[in-house]
Amino acid sequence: MRIVLILPVAALLMSGFAYFSVDSSQHGFLRSPLNGGGASPGMTGAPNESNCTQCHSGSVQNGDTENILTILSGGTPVNSYVPGQQYTVNLLMSSNPTKRGFQSTALTATNTMAGGFTGQAGNTSISGGTKKYANHTSGSNTSGSAPSWTWTWTAPAAGAGPVTFYVATNKTNNNGNDNGDVIYLSQHVIQEGSNNGLFEGAEQALQLIKITDQSITFRVPKSIGQVNGITIFNATGKMVASIPYLKVINNEIVIERTSHIESGLFFISMSINNSLYTKKIALQ
DSSP: OHHHHHHHHHHHHHHHHHHHHHHHHHHTOSSSTTOTTOOOSSOBOOTTOOBGGGTOOSEEEEOTTTEEEEEEETTEEOSEEOTTOEEEEEEEETTOOSBEEEEEEEEOTTSOBOSEEEOOTTTEEEEESSSEEEEEOTTSSBTTTOSSEEEEEEOOOTTOOOEEEEEEEEEOOOSSSSSSOEEEEEEEEEEEOSSOOTTTTHHHHOEEEEEOSSEEEEEOOTTOSEEEEEEEEETTSOEEEEEEEEEOBTTEEEEEOOTTSSSEEEEEEEEETTEEEEEEEEEO
């Protein structure tokens, strides 16, 4: 009798284990069924790629205002790159969810890898083959452990042209399962420059027209409805403010000054039509 009772349980356990193994293979888990330490390569939503809904059964949303990506050189945001130079990529989620994850890659116009990635220990890891992917780690998948993700990008050789960073972030509901999560996809374009190119192109797209004690006003192109992913860094390279988006009214955007934006040199970075622009301003 004992054998009769035990055998079905053993068979059930074996069946459950077999199902779990097949399910894991189908979804390409790297480290755990919930991808707590990073997803399999190719989940950024880039051309010919999947996105995180391969593993998470949530919805896909436009991430233009959720995914705030900034590229920095020595702590200063840039909007064009010098071929072969190293940059720090900073990514944060504007909603700052308690549990979250991401994957990103950088591609040329021909969808080939643009340069290379190097992770930051404990914060980001790098996966992939000819295409490289930056991922969250098990130590950086909560808002408490890491307010933002950073990794190093080595720009491609001269002639690569514009580079697009494809980003997929996961705002999880932290229920321990793969359902109910929200995936945000976004693209961020940085132009190739012949020098540090910090302000190249910014004058035409972003014109500073007024500074008061309360606000900073820029004029932007008429065709723009809003600008996204605004970040403000001080002269030491510290991020002092981030704004998911600003509506354009009468071809202008207004940034309210806070106690962190009182006086000194500041670098304001934002995304206009998915392209990154940076402006340096001196405040008194």
